[in-house]
Amino acid sequence: MLLYDSQVSGNCWKVRQLFAHLGIEYERRELSVIDRSGRRELLGELNPGLRVPTLVFDDGRSLGESNAITFYFAEGTPYLPDDRFERAQVLQWQFFEQYSHEPYIAVARFWAIAGITPPEAEREAKLRGGTAALRAMEAHLGDHEFLAGERYTIADIALYAYTHVAPEGGFELESYPAIRGWLDRVASQPGHIQITD
Template identity: 55%
Template structure:
């Protein structure tokens, strides 16, 4: 089976999917979507995902999956990236929910405003940046005594949180005050089959 992925390479949510596919050694074809010129709002794209968002994973001609963290769970099921243990699996989901509700809406939105919309005077930025630091504070405290987020091993929880954390500087968020997070970022980059987000070291 070769997966078809519709995504935007500089998007953290899309990079999660690429990273999981690469690290699991799964075959896929990447279809770059010109989001900034309205490609996700076309009738053709909305037939793939009525919500008009990327990433989208096409599993076969009858099966399409959207939402980045749902895609991660699907791809990782039955692999070391998603624990079999009931509690550890729930803890992975806990951090993935945290990422979508307390992390991504701040760092990702601030980054989008600055890097994609290029609007440094946007009135939303102070709140988005303040929320970014609140999320990072939680992560730093957790990682101060751990190598990874769950079970002392690399999981999709790490992939989910890595995606936007490692480009936090592009959201005008300073990671220098977070030594545990920076050490964790290095551990993620050291994982087998790691691939960088295009344009990011």
């Protein structure tokens, strides 16, 4: 299989991390997340979002969206519960990540990586939204070892992706002890890989 990938992208790391857990072999093709020219030509037929990660199977079928890809490969493995309600809780956290977490915390980090100085009002809006997401995680992780199903799943992989690099976007994690404990638990899973791997 071929993974259109980016080494700095937390979304791509999710797929690489699950593949590492499962021992899945694949080829990586690096795309820039800063220069996006040529995305339509390259990914237009493969992924409506024109984003990385995009996965191309050996038979030519393709799949976009990091959380759809990990859901597909995690089915029937320890990384996705068999219980229907627990699977829905995994999805709840994955959708939370894409709507209420990534657009704030990942984008603030992207601005720092790309050397972009946004208007102050935009920077403050990112800080507000990202802080709300971290508070929601902190409240939940105060009572739970992992996000869903009381075990390490693709929900944890989804939220770890940009939470563990949140300080790069200006979100300090000192005041979130439950999140810090959870980050340590995720990082100590057998087969854990770095985003820079």
